[in-house]
Amino acid sequence: NAGVTQTPKFQVLKTGQSMTLQCAQDMNHEYMSWYRQDPGMGLRLIHYSVGAGITDQGEVPNGYNVSRSTTEDFPLRLLSAAPSQTSVYFCASSYSGFRRGVSGELFFGEGSRLTVL
């Protein structure tokens, strides 16, 4: 198993550009989520999904869009990048406790470092 795969690992954008951070998992996990981590700070939840076709907002959703058309993939879109979105982005996945009656552990990707100039 590859686990949770994030691409790209590094990206530099100019203000106003758009891009998509990719996240894929091969563990058949229902739950997927995106976090951002600013330097010296903790993780903040952007968006999450408890299954294909279902998404919801986290703590800091503004400026980001997500969709979940398949179980495996959960892309994060920045429609018009801003310097405030410079951060490290982590994708995570797990079995859904609500659906399976277990409190599944989260598996994280290695992160995508985004710089917006």
Next chain:
Amino acid sequence: DAKTTQPNSMESNEEEPVHLPCNHSTISGTDYIHWYRQLPSQGPEYVIHGLTSNVNNRMASLAIAEDRKSSTLILHRATLRDAAVYYCILRGLSGNTGKLIFGQGTTLQVKP
């Protein structure tokens, strides 16, 4: 959203036990307590989780208070490789179980 409170930082000496506390006074009956850690320049990794009883695994032990309003992650013999940020979160089985809030965590320094 159920939240947790942790000290910002703690220090330990190498090869000594470390007790990392977490308060979660608004925990509900179906919330599990999860601990993760994040090594420098890496993504977070799972450490341990529990519901009511104390739990042990190869990485650590989790001690849960009887009223479940607090818990303690125990590293039995800290090593330099245990220097990381440790996060305590709650994950429920009912209702909105997707909004998993991590907070700032506790930065553990291990001194040789």
